[in-house]
Amino acid sequence: MYEKDGEKYFIVDSHMHYWxxxxxxxxxxxxxxxxxxxxxxxxxxxxxxxxxxxxxxEFQKVSEEQLMREEFEEGHVDVAIFQSTYLREWYKNGFNxxxxxxxxxxxxxxxxxxxxxxxxxxxxxxxxxxxxNVEEYRPLGVKLYTAEWNGESRGYxxxxxxxxxxxxxxxxxxxxxxxxxxxxxxxxxxxxxFDVSDVDHAATDFQGLNFIVEHVGLPRIEDFCFMAxxxxxxxxxxxxxxxxxxxxxxxxxxxxxxxxxxxxGEDKMLFGSDYNIWTPKWQVEGLVDWDFPEGHDYDDxxxxxxxxxxxxLGLNAAKLYDIEVPAxxxxxxxxxxxxxxxxxxxxxDRAVSQA
Amino acid sequence: xxxxxxxxxxxxxxxVWEALRTVRDPELDADVVSLDFVxxxxxxxxxxxxxxxxLPTYFCAPNFAFLMVADAxxxxxxxxxxxxxxxxxxxxxxxxxxxAGVAARAGFVTSMAGSEVGEAVSELxxxxxxxxxxxxxxxxxxxxxxxxxxxxTPEQVVAMTLGEVPASADLxxxxxxxxxxxxxxxxxxxLVVDPVGRTVxxxxxxxxxxxxxxxxxxxxxNTSICRGQLAARYGL
Numbered sequence: 001m002y003e004k005d006g007e008k009y010f011i012v013d014s015h016m017h018y019w020x021x022x023x024x025x026x027x028x029x030x031x032x033x034x035x036x037x038x039x040x041x042x043x044x045x046x047x048x049x050x051x052x053x054x055x056x057x058e059f060q061k062v063s064e065e066q067l068m069r070e071e072f073e074e075g076h077v078d079v080a081i082f083q084s085t086y087l088r089e090w091y092k093n094g095f096n097x098x099x100x101x102x103x104x105x106x107x108x109x110x111x112x113x114x115x116x117x118x119x120x121x122x123x124x125x126x127x128x129x130x131x132x133n134v135e136e137y138r139p140l141g142v143k144l145y146t147a148e149w150n151g152e153s154r155g156y157x158x159x160x161x162x163x164x165x166x167x168x169x170x171x172x173x174x175x176x177x178x179x180x181x182x183x184x185x186x187x188x189x190x191x192x193x194f195d196v197s198d199v200d201h202a203a204t205d206f207q208g209l210n211f212i213v214e215h216v217g218l219p220r221i222e223d224f225c226f227m228a229x230x231x232x233x234x235x236x237x238x239x240x241x242x243x244x245x246x247x248x249x250x251x252x253x254x255x256x257x258x259x260x261x262x263x264x265g266e267d268k269m270l271f272g273s274d275y276n277i278w279t280p281k282w283q284v285e286g287l288v289d290w291d292f293p294e295g296h297d298y299d300d301x302x303x304x305x306x307x308x309x310x311x312x313l314g315l316n317a318a319k320l321y322d323i324e325v326p327a328x329x330x331x332x333x334x335x336x337x338x339x340x341x342x343x344x345x346x347x348x349d350r351a352v353s354q355a
Numbered sequence: 356x357x358x359x360x361x362x363x364x365x366x367x368x369x370x371v372w373e374a375l376r377t378v379r380d381p382e383l384d385a386d387v388v389s390l391d392f393v394x395x396x397x398x399x400x401x402x403x404x405x406x407x408x409x410l411p412t413y414f415c416a417p418n419f420a421f422l423m424v425a426d427a428x429x430x431x432x433x434x435x436x437x438x439x440x441x442x443x444x445x446x447x448x449x450x451x452x453x454x455a456g457v458a459a460r461a462g463f464v465t466s467m468a469g470s471e472v473g474e475a476v477s478e479l480x481x482x483x484x485x486x487x488x489x490x491x492x493x494x495x496x497x498x499x500x501x502x503x504x505x506x507x508t509p510e511q512v513v514a515m516t517l518g519e520v521p522a523s524a525d526l527x528x529x530x531x532x533x534x535x536x537x538x539x540x541x542x543x544x545x546l547v548v549d550p551v552g553r554t555v556x557x558x559x560x561x562x563x564x565x566x567x568x569x570x571x572x573x574x575x576x577n578t579s580i581c582r583g584q585l586a587a588r589y590g591l
Contacts, residue, residue: 036413036448039588043412046587047580154473219382219577222569240580249579255572263569296504 001329002076002313004288007306010329012317013071013080013280015179015214015239015272018104019096022061027090034090041277044240047248048278062276064104072111075273075280078314079323082114083143083179083214089150098133105137113321115141115179118170120162121150127169134173140321141177142170143214146198157198167206176210177320178202182224183215183240196224203231210320212270215240221256225263235320236264238312239272242283246290254292258301266308270317287313307331367436371396371404374430381486382419383578384493384528387427390578391585394445402438404431407445411584417449417472422479424457446588448472487535488550493574494529495547496567509560518542 002009021038023031042059045052062070071077082101086094094100098116105114116139118130133139147155156163158180167178182196196217203211214237217224228234241260245253260269271287273280288309292298304312310331318325375393379386387393387408394407406427410420428442442457444450449472456466467475498520499512507515517540520526533540538552547555547563555563585591 033448040412040414040584043584043587047583149473152473218580219573221573221576222566225569226566241576244580244583245576248583249576252572252575252579256576259569259572262565 001078001326002284002288004285007288007310008326008329009076009284009288009310010314010318010325011075011077011079011280011284012271012314012321012323013075013077013273013275014212014270014317015083015237016071016080016275016280017083017085017096018062018064018067018101019085019276020061020093020100021059021091021095025061025091025093027088027092030090037087037090037095044244044274044277047244049247049282052279052282054276059276067104067276068108068111070279070281071273071275075275076284077273077280079110079318079321080112080275081141081272081317081321082112084115084117085143085145086117086119087148098137098139102133102137113140113323115139115143115177116175117143117145118166119145119148119150120156120160120166121153123162127166130166131169131173134170134175138174140175141179141212142175143179143181145181147181157195158202159198164202164205167202167209171206171208176208177212178209179212179214179237181214182217182220196220196227199234200227200231203234207233209233210235212237212320214272216256216260221259225259228268229263234264235268235270235316236260237270237272239274242271242287243274243278246283246286251293251297254298255301257290257304258292258298261302261304261308262300266302266304266311267316269312270320271313284313367434368396368398370434371398371406371431371437374434375406375427377430378423378426380419380581381422381483381490382574383581384486384490384532384574385578387423390581391591392423394589398437402436404434404437404440406431406440406442408442409445409585409589410447411581411588413446413448415447417447417453417467418463418475418479418482420444420447420449421453421457421463421466422483424453428457484536487532489570489574490532491529491536491538491548491550492567492570494525494532494571496564496571497525498523498529499547499564499567503564509557513545513547513555513557513560515546516542517544517546520546 002011021034026034038060042056045054045059071080082105084098084101085096088094098114101114105112114137116130116133116137119126146157180199196213199211199213210233212235213224216236218240228236241256245256273283292301315325315331372388375396376386376388380390383390392408392410394409396406398404408424408427424442424444428440431440431442444453452466452470452472463479464475464477467473502512502520517530530540538548545554547560549555
């Protein structure tokens with residue numbers, strides 16, 4: 001919990017990792033990719049405040065002690081949600097698998113939720129592994145990496161029939177939240193890995209599931225916004241938005257927040273630190289203090305008040321994950337009602353000018 | 356440095372830099388020189404221009420990387436007096452495939468076939484068109500927003516022609532993007548059009564401009580992240 005000016009904020013870090021990118025875990029023959037990947041992540045860390053930068057060796061693999069300290073003791077986080085990412089093509093034991101994350105979850109069940117994952121291209125064997133993971137860790141969510149390579153395949157879409165089979169099964173197994181990585185990194189060739197139209201279709205076809213678009217579709221944030229405004233079960237995952245822009249480019253951060261507040265709204269935005277690219281401490285404190293900069297450039301964006309910040313920092317995710325929130329951190333019923341239906345009306349005709 | 360042609364070497368290297376300024380990152384709608392993507396640029400004694408391009412990350416999308424390397428090759432090849440051109444993408448997971456493919460004029464699909472990077476199934480013309488359309492939308496925001504801030508009404512904006520807008524770098528760029536999309540860009544052409552060139556009516560204008568702004572914010576945010584990554588990577 002974070003307290004500032006008499007207000008208490010319940011913090012859910014909806015997107016974080018416990019990865020192993022140390023050289024011992026690099027796949028022989030694919031070292032350049034394993035190395036390139038983690039160096040790319042490390043450069044992202046460079047966009048945060050200087051005092052939070054780590055040497056690459058430490059960044060490749062943090063200890064359990066460090067993670068617990070940076071998330072919960074220093075980082076104000078109440079509950080953290082692991083988003084498992086495999087990348088087994090380059091990392092022998094995976095980058096951060098359900099099992100790796102699950103080991104910490106077992107040890108600190110009140111602190112963590114562990115999300116599983118599946119890859120529809122893994123077929124029946126993948127289905128069995130997914131079912132086993134669900135049985136073991138009882139996750140309410142999965143993280144999907146549609147641009148991940150798998151053998152000959154360079155990616156998939158949520159709308160692929162195989163993926164629908166997994167989504168249907170996930171729903172039967174009690175999964176509610178589908179976190180889809182639609183953002184920077186990994187190598188889309190000519191296939192458009194940032195394209196969010198598959199989320200649009202899947203969200204319509206699976207009304208019982210929530211779709212959290214991680215990194216808000218960067219570098220195609222506008223496509224994400226135009227889509228999310230149409231779909232009540234599509235959410236914005238703020239990791240990278242906060243970490244990558246709030247400190248490095250505050251004015252652009254403000255504009256991205258303005259766009260998200262306008263098109264998506266404060267009820268459907270979720271804070272995620274993307275640890276350990278960035279630690280949560282400065283992000284949580286910065287978001288609580290955040291406001292639009294002076295200037296008319298921001299006049300037509302909805303304002304974000306204390307209640308909205310509470311929702312984004314924890315209450316929205318707590319709802320999606322059935323996390324109990326202490327009464328002192330709740331907000332009154334009126335202000336938690338969905339906001340600004342007027343904004344949604346404006347964008348009914350999305351065919352107009354959509355490039 | 357000496358060169359075989361009569362053109363003074365400094366002018367000639369200057370010409371190569373000038374050519375590189377016409378090469379842009381389609382996603383960021385900015386040229387590779389101002390983005391600092393040119394790691395080095397020189398002309399060797401045998402009259403060959405050597406250009407090294409670098410990108411913000413090892414994993415930057417290979418399709419965009421290919422476009423930039425190919426465009427750089429084409430642009431530098433137009434510089435008079437050069438014996439040959441050598442453009443190389445460095446520090447990228449697909450460097451080998453891209454460099455070899457561009458040098459052989461092989462096209463994206465052929466270049467990627469059989470490479471470690473993987474197969475490509477289509478050429479990149481559609482991608483380029485898609486991003487030029489986005490640039491048109493983003494550019495519309497840059498040009499129209501100041502007009503409205505200065506008091507232009509929606510009625511005035513929908514009736515305006517390009518010739519009625521005060522000259523600016525943003526306007527010049529918007530005209531260029533429109534020409535690339537085969538959308539009229541002369542003085543008497545309407546100021547506000549959609550990405551296929553249709554005029555936008557009064558009723559549709561607010562949403563059109565709202566979207567145009569979103570595109571511009573997207574470009575700004577991406578550019579910020581890319582510049583930050585490049586600076587972190589190369590200690591700039």
